[in-house]
Amino acid sequence: MAGLIVALIAAGTLAFGAVYPWAFMPLFGAAALIGAIGLLRRSPTPRVRRVGWALLAVCVAIALQLAPAPRDLLAALSPRAPGLLGAFSLTFAGDAAAWVPLTLNPASTRIALLAAGALALFLIGISGHLTGHRLRNVPRALAIFAVPLALFGILSREYLVNSNLIYGFWRPQQGGGDMFGPFVNRNHFAGWMLMATCLLVGALFGQIERTLRSHAHKSGRQRRFDWLSSAEANGIVLMTASVFVMVISLFWTLSRSAITGFAVASVAFAWLAFRREKLGAPRRAAGLAAIAAVALTGVAWRGPARLLQNFQDDRNLLSRFDAWRDGWQVVVNFPLTGTGLNTYSDAMLFFQTRNREFHLAQAHNDYLQLLAEGGLLVAVPAVVALGLFARAVQRNLRLARDEARGYWIRVGATVGLLAVGVQEVFEFSLQMPANALLFCTLAAVALSPAHAEPARYGRTSRDTIEFSETEPSGPLS
Secondary structure: OHHHHHHHHHHHHOOHHHOOOHHHHHHHHHHHHHHHHHHHHHHOOHHHHHHHHHHHHHHHHHHHHHHOHHHHHHHHOOHHHHHHHHHHHHHHOOOOOOOEEEOOOOHHHHHHHHHHHHHHHHHHHHHOOOOOOHHHHHHHHHHHHHHHHHHHHHHHHHOOOOOOOOOEEEEOOOOOOEEEEOOOHHHHHHHHHHHHHHHHHHHHHHHHHHHHOOOOOOHHHHHHHHHOHHHHHHHHHHHHHHHHHHHHHHHOOOOOHHHHHHHHHHHHHHHHHHHOOHHOOOHHHHHHHHHHHHHHHHHHHHOOHHHHHHHHOHHHHHHHHHHHHHHHHHHOOOOOOOOOOOHHHHHHHHOOOOOOOOOOOOOOOOOHHHHHHHHHHHHHHHHHHHHHHHHHHHHHHHHHOOOOOHHHHHHHHHHHHHHHHHHHHOOHHHOOOHHHHHHHHHHHHHHOOOOOOOOOOOOOOOHHHHHOOOOOOOOOO
């Protein structure tokens, strides 16, 4: 299961983040198929089912934006909509009696509905299967792909960016100049790497805690000798090296939003390590030092002066403030139903008054864009789904607190979601289908059943055994 999931993520990532229809349509289809098979094979827990119903409500709200409505009702719900649609659609302007949907562009909103439904099905369907060794295999498999991707990203930034060609032959349809690895935009690569890095940091903490537990009964010298000659030590070294390479690539992007997200993630990991009683005071201090070392390595490799100069440049930030002002005008004019999911680019044909040197197809703030496109119709069920998800993850982490690797892998996934959520204040990384798929994978990991609730929901004894922390480990375990 883990290998299949990571293979799908890798395929979408290497296909330029799956931003083109020939890439995202198969990606969404495969994700939906995997999720459907997962649901057929195992029913989710009640908490996950509640999240699933909330996500279904979000999809229903998006579908309502596509439902034809009389013009009088449309005018009552969105007073600006008739005039805007009359300027945007010849069909609307020519037939006064025709019923029309709430969205400006039904074709774009249908794509958004397809994506939301497929990814929701994927998230709910795989969450129940990520238990025991399957859960531990996710960061292992992801590391095998993410490390070469990080190295390729650094090399492409240094040697290919001036050619405006991805892979040395592909010219992006909307121009280049800011590409990084297989992504057209360095911020999108940084968002992908931010999520993956947090998951691997969690896995690394889990490996370290499990090793400390398994050798706690031995004397100091014997414990160190046995550990240095074990596969566990090899796995920790490899995972540590993977994290360092990925952090360096993240800082190499010079993405201020992603670096800020990583700083928030570092604080979250430090806080959770400090609260983790099973580590003990000296080991908690060592964990905090390790987090600091990872962050300082990224800073040192990219250069403190270069990073400081990049953060002091406020031109992009000011242009984002201008973009948010224009986006807020969409919210003010379409507060209830929005303009239709995936129609922000169309709305900006009428509402963009700033940054005139280029067309703003995105708000550079996904929360604002969701409110502008979805209105309260979509935003309210989305907030409810987020609240149910956060509550389910919180309880899941409490149930997993007696585990070592399982607990920390779920923590890594949760922190990764938080970190990319910080980035989304300034960017739109999750609008990249490959990034959205990785986001849903982390969400499924965070929701994966903990061993403290073994057979209440119809699991077999074999499923319960899978939660054991005594399974022999390989090099990346």
